[in-house]
Amino acid sequence: MKTDILRARLLEAQLDLAHRREQSVILLLTGHAVTHKGRLVNELNHWLENRHTEVHALGPSSEERERPYWWRFWRRIPDRGRIGIFIHGWYGDALFARAERRLSSGAFRDRLAEIRAFEAELAAEGVVLLKLWMDIDRSTQRRQLQALQKDPVRGWQLNDTDWQRHLQHAAIGALGREMREATAADHAPWRRLDFRDPADQLQRVGALLRETLVAPPDAPSVVPGVVPDVASSAPSIRLADSRSKAALEKEPYAEQLAEAQGRLAINAREAARRRIPVVLAFEGIDAAGKGGSIHRITAALDARQYRVHRIAAPSDEELALPWAWRFWRRLPADGRIAIFDRSWYGRVLVERVEELAPEAAWRRAYGEIREFERQLLVHGTVLCKLFLSISHEEQLRRFEARAAKPHKRHKLTEEDWRNRERWDDYREAIDEMFARTEAPGAEWALIACDDKRQARLRVLESVNQRLEARLVSPI
Amino acid sequence: MKTDILRARLLEAQLDLAHRREQSVILLLTGHAVTHKGRLVNELNHWLENRHTEVHALGPSSEERERPYWWRFWRRIPDRGRIGIFIHGWYGDALFARAERRLSSGAFRDRLAEIRAFEAELAAEGVVLLKLWMDIDRSTQRRQLQALQKDPVRGWQLNDTDWQRHLQHAAIGALGREMREATAADHAPWRRLDFRDPADQLQRVGALLRETLVAPPDAPSVVPGVVPDVASSAPSIRLADSRSKAALEKEPYAEQLAEAQGRLAINAREAARRRIPVVLAFEGIDAAGKGGSIHRITAALDARQYRVHRIAAPSDEELALPWAWRFWRRLPADGRIAIFDRSWYGRVLVERVEELAPEAAWRRAYGEIREFERQLLVHGTVLCKLFLSISHEEQLRRFEARAAKPHKRHKLTEEDWRNRERWDDYREAIDEMFARTEAPGAEWALIACDDKRQARLRVLESVNQRLEARLVSPI
Incomplete structure (x- = not known):
């Protein structure tokens, strides 16, 4: 030519x-x-x-x-x-x-x-x-x-x-x-x-x-993962089993909470001093108490150290880029803490169940997520993935309680009721998510939240353990 | 309480x-x-x-x-x-x-x-x-x-x-x-x-x-400028006067173009070496030839040094922030060149004429722009503001030529014809813009573009002069 x-x-x-x-x-x-x-x-x-x-x-x-x-x-x-x-x-x-x-x-x-x-x-x-x-x-x-x-x-x-x-x-x-x-x-x-x-x-x-x-080449149907797909070898976690036992009374709770938050404050400060970045990813069933748990975490943190990222629908700038871009852009600098209130797992949960992403896309996402998390770990990030679950009955009780209280009504939307109807679909997606994204250093913590107090303590315990496992090494 | x-x-x-x-x-x-x-x-x-x-x-x-x-x-x-x-x-x-x-x-x-x-x-x-x-x-x-x-x-x-x-x-x-x-x-x-x-x-x-x-306080009606409003003391520039004289022939043009681009290449490299940031803001009448002029500039630059920012409608992320944010975010790092294909002047041109911004907002913008540009200069930025103008008749000729050529038709939109009908409104806005945003180090270069070749040479000359005025100082 x-x-x-x-x-x-x-x-x-x-x-x-x-x-x-x-x-x-x-x-x-x-x-x-x-x-x-x-x-x-x-x-x-x-x-x-x-x-x-x-x-x-x-x-x-x-x-x-x-x-x-x-x-x-x-x-x-x-x-x-x-x-x-x-x-x-x-x-x-x-x-x-x-x-x-x-x-x-x-x-x-x-x-x-x-x-x-x-x-x-x-x-x-x-x-x-x-x-x-x-x-x-x-x-x-x-x-x-x-x-x-x-x-x-x-x-x-x-x-x-x-x-x-x-x-x-x-x-x-x-x-x-x-x-x-x-x-x-x-x-x-x-x-x-x-x-x-x-x-x-x-x-x-x-x-x-x-x-x-x-004539651009066809997009690949499979994305080769650096981390192999481990599916099904990991035990599927049944959400129905996650109901907690006897409720925790107010007084021992307050005491244990203060202690756990004290520990977290020390751990977080040490992570900042050693410039270790921390990523907390919260996922969970609607009304399981993500917001409340995040508050019990941030209450122990220096406000200058962390940022909470609420993940909702992508902006138009985000839609013009590969889906993972909006999580990459929010990664914390060394020594800082990013708390994701919902996360990249939306790809294999809501986007799968609501058919917002084609099946090929969310299937591919398991490998992409494993690789994303591996890269966080390689950089030295402490990664905590927390899944907050409640029973079907407890969810109904909380929805009804929210509907009854004027100042909590804004927390309950049509979407919540719609999601509830698709409980079984979500359960299937959640089980597969656990099975396919469990990896060393990127394990899921499944928190049973029917009892809010126990749940919050377990969230704190889980984050503390993860931080301490890392901080135990001298460098 | x-x-x-x-x-x-x-x-x-x-x-x-x-x-x-x-x-x-x-x-x-x-x-x-x-x-x-x-x-x-x-x-x-x-x-x-x-x-x-x-x-x-x-x-x-x-x-x-x-x-x-x-x-x-x-x-x-x-x-x-x-x-x-x-x-x-x-x-x-x-x-x-x-x-x-x-x-x-x-x-x-x-x-x-x-x-x-x-x-x-x-x-x-x-x-x-x-x-x-x-x-x-x-x-x-x-x-x-x-x-x-x-x-x-x-x-x-x-x-x-x-x-x-x-x-x-x-x-x-x-x-x-x-x-x-x-x-x-x-x-x-x-x-x-x-x-x-x-x-x-x-x-x-x-x-x-x-x-x-x-009860948030009322927004201020006037923004106090660090740079005083100089309006009307600066001479209003009549666009009708901008018609250029005799056309420039192809051969002397090619020679002068090569020379000007050679000068620009040397100046830009020296600016990079001394880590001087450069901002070029292009404004102009539709079809005056902004794109072509920008191409003659970038042809002389190392592609690694510059970026062209085409300013169109703001994204939803940009709409959630003060209007100037989308220009701040695009400022070049030291040693780099940002070329704005349309700029922050849209606020007092298209947003004024099309009534996209309320009058109080675009009136306020003159002072905000003066302050923005002053801050660029204080940081050591070389700022070139170029306005490319053509006569009403020449614009019609170019629109018709575009409409006639299949591969240029995409460059002509309904909006262009609409803008043409509002020629007088734009002229008023342009005159006021010149009068209110002319400042030392932030002078406007008005380029008459009826003859494209002369226009391109004058754009290059203007940018070269501005760079050389800065580079003449030893540090």
Whole structure:
């Protein structure tokens, strides 16, 4: 295709993408040094409508370093309708750290597995991926480096890292092959560009990008989890069994509550001092008492340390991005506590039961959630997942009590009654959720809440235990 | 009022705020050290529904330091329906820096003027403010410090800063008075709390907050500008005069374009090296050629350095915050370039003419814009405001040409024709905009665009001149 025609067609395809707002596109470039990635991105960028394009090439900020590794990429995912161009993106860290032996071979392979899961999740959510490996042979690279060094105009572009990467040319080449083999997929293909034919490059990349825009690959039906699906091996937890025994009297409750809150205050302060981030995810049956339990937690915390995130319907900005984005954006910085009042589990609970998400989407979510939680843990987050349950009869009593009290009536909606009618569907979804998302460090605490006092103490106990298990280690 | 009743009524008022989602509330506490601000905030926070509350007490992150001073506060403004509690907030910096003589008295007064403008802008946009000054006399403060120092449980709360602030007690007291006098307003009142009566404090603050929630003060009708309104002293620019003379031929154009872009490339790289942020704001008549001009700019830039922000209708997250928030959130980090394709001037152009904002709101915006731009300049931002104009006849020619070309038809909408009918209204709005928002460092460049080539060269020339004027200084 002639350059002018290609350029016009590429722009046309981009405007169509922007107009439809159904998918976004990520073009990622990585590979050897001095392969003119920057120039290529610039030239391509001139072909595109830059109101719908963004380029990402910078290292992590302090806010990024204080959160799980993938946060820095999640926050840069383009909205539907936009094209994001990443230089090195999530490949550079792994590639160069491994080449310099700062990363073990096992850790490198783990990262590749994470990349596979990340890219599959994006692709399944409407992010179209195209990845370019920029190749150059060693002697051409040396000649380029020498020429650049002598060039009075462009010499500033050169730095020590480029020479270092030249010395590691063979290692980077081999690692690049391993990386491409491990992360190539129909939904996230690799293309190799050889530096020796630079005249052709822009044309080739433009054509590849246009093809991708015009005929994006099918989204993957399965997202490969880094954490295997453990379903059914974990015991299914029967909610009917969760009724608590004898009620707890007011006085021993007050005493035990004060003690548990005192413990929590000390634990939370120690977590802040050691800059350990904490995530509490509350799920539960309507009227089980999530709000009251969260209050008993926050009563023990310094208000400067935590934030409660009430998860309701997504905003329009959130709807323009993969579903998990709205949880990533709320992750706490190191030393801080995020309390989720309902959480990412809505995907496999309300969205499943109310058919807000197609079956393929919520089925896929189990693996996505396991991976999300694993990444929190890898970063050092203390994760507490609490499920508050009540019996069917107790729920009815509480609904009726709410309906009777004017100042509590706002807490009871039509939706609550509707959900109640679907009790069995929810139970099935809850059981499957437990079975598929139980993992070491991400265990569920099931709290029987028919007796509110006992429930609150058990919530506190559960959070305290989780924190103490972590704080027991000296660092 | 009895504590229990007060607490219930406060909660009721908060839930009403959350339900209505029309206003947000900021409670700010500042004042002397060891006045138990943290404890008070914690206790108050327990009274509130923490799903609709957020507490802010931390120092600036690197991302915050890399942007104009007020960015760190703008990003923390609570959404409508929420309560934000700020410890020291935007007062702590000024107060303590001045007490330690890191801030001159003139700079301190300037900051107070900025605070007045900031608070008035928030209040006018539906943010209700309540500010508390925590007082303590010097000898009580010393006794408190000594007691804390001996306390094995709470001793960790104490640090050197507390003792330092004790030594500066008189200065902080005097500065506090000056600060309160300068920033007290009906829409942002100060209340003084004396430490010697701590039992009463929570009750008092709860009552104050409830009063504020139940009967929020009227929004100010005038926002005091730090920059005075200069209207009419600046010459009104007649758009009809903007027709350009003889057309520029293709060849000299190509040559001059390449030269101007080369200059821009060098200037932009130098700005990046010196970590100078750059903001380009493009406004103009429909079909004047904003898009084409922006392309000629970005063609000269490294794609990694800039981002184009196309300003269309606000998102629902943006609608939940003061109107200027969506421009603050897009400000570039140091060394980067943000190009606004339409800008904050929409407030006094399309929102005025189409009556999307009430007259009081867009009238107020002139001052808010002057202050916004002044804050960019104070931070060291290079600001270029470009207005691209064409004659009424030329616009018709371009609309008809677009309608005739299939691949350009998408660029012409019903709205364009509607806007064209309101040409005179827009002209009036544009003239007033020029007159009221011209300021040193924030001058408008009016570009006559009937001849596209000359227009593009003049856009580049204007941006280059602005950058060079800044880069000429050695630091």
